[in-house]
Amino acid sequence: MKPTLLLTAALATFAIQAQAQTPTATTAPRVAADQIATKKGPLTVQPITHGSVVFTWNGKTIYVDPYGGSEAYAGLAAPDMVLITDIHGDHLDPKTLSGLSLGKALLVVPQAVADKLPAEYKAQARILRNGQRLDTLGLQVAAIPMYNLPEAADAMHTKGRGNGYVLSLGGKNVYLSGDTEDIAEMRALKGIDVAFVCMNLPYTMDVNQAAQGVLAFKPGIVYPYHYRGQNGLSDVAAFQKAVNTANKKIDVRLRNWYPAAQ
Known part of the structure; x- marks a missing residue:
């Protein structure tokens, strides 16, 4: 083979190998x-x-709750704050945390999460218990209960272990349910402008529970999220229909939280 052809073949091989070794920015x-x-x-x-x-x-x-691999966060600014709701691996994910740039980040966590954080992050953690608030970065973070019903010592989510959160920023209140059922504390929320509400059996709520909980506290906008359970994805269209049949003023925003599954 001529030298020129050998060089071309070598370069092509190198390019293929380099492409194979370069991680993709996101899985979807x-x-x-x-x-x-x-x-x-x-x-x-x-x-x-x-x-x-x-x-x-x-x-x-x-x-x-950064989860699922740091590749999913490629191109996004490094966090100033990280909120973690619970100890389970789809909320506290040390592998994903290790791939993120957390040098300037404040980690807001419940005690149970703080106890399980890798050692390198413990100094950055601020512990909030249910009912406590933190003012920082020009906003307020309030820790809200999240738990299963009926309450039981062996429940997957016991009262007081994890946190839902309400962020108050720029005159808006944003609720993150964490892993919960339609508990009294959620139903009693007031003035929520944006809500992120879970629905994944057998861990949290079914579609009807989630809809009834939302209809009780009437957020301006609601995003169903965290809707993958043991038997696949929950029917978020049915959730939207249930909510808007009873209250057309609530803006139910359906987004694809599982693009890699498509």
């Missing part, structure tokens, strides 16, 4: 972000997967 195309107006500029809502979402607001970036 990222769902388009939404923007919600606040008094201090837009709140950008970027669905990631399952119970994970990224918020950008007023120059700050907040990751919620």
Whole structure:
């Protein structure tokens, strides 16, 4: 073979090998972000997967329950705050955390999560218990109960272990349910502008429970998220129908939280 052909073949082989070794940025195309107006500029809502979402607001970036591999967060700003709701692997995911740039991040967590955090993150953790609040980064974080019904010591989510959260920013209140059923504390929420509500059996709520809970506290906008259970994805269209049949004013926003499954 001529030298020119040998060089061409070698370069082609190198290019193929390099392409194979380069990790893809995400496992699937990222769902388009939404923007919600606040008094201090837009709140950008970027669905990631399952119970994970990224918020950008007023120059700050907040990751919620980062999970599923750091590749899903490629191209997003490094977090100023990370909210973690519970100890289960789809909320506290050390492998994903290790692939993220967390050097400047405050980790807001319940005690049970703090106890299980890898050692390198413990100094960055701020523990919030149910009912406690934290003012930081120009916003307020409130820890809200999340648990299974009926209450039992062997429940998958016991009262007081994990946190739902309410973020108050720019005149808007954003509720993140975490893993919960339609508990009294959720139903009693007031003034929620945006809600992220789970529905995945057997771990949290079914579609009807989630709809009835939302109809009780009447958020302006609701995103069904965290809707993969043991038997596949919950019927979020049925959730939307149940909510809007009873209350047309609630803006139910269906987004694909599982793009890799498509």
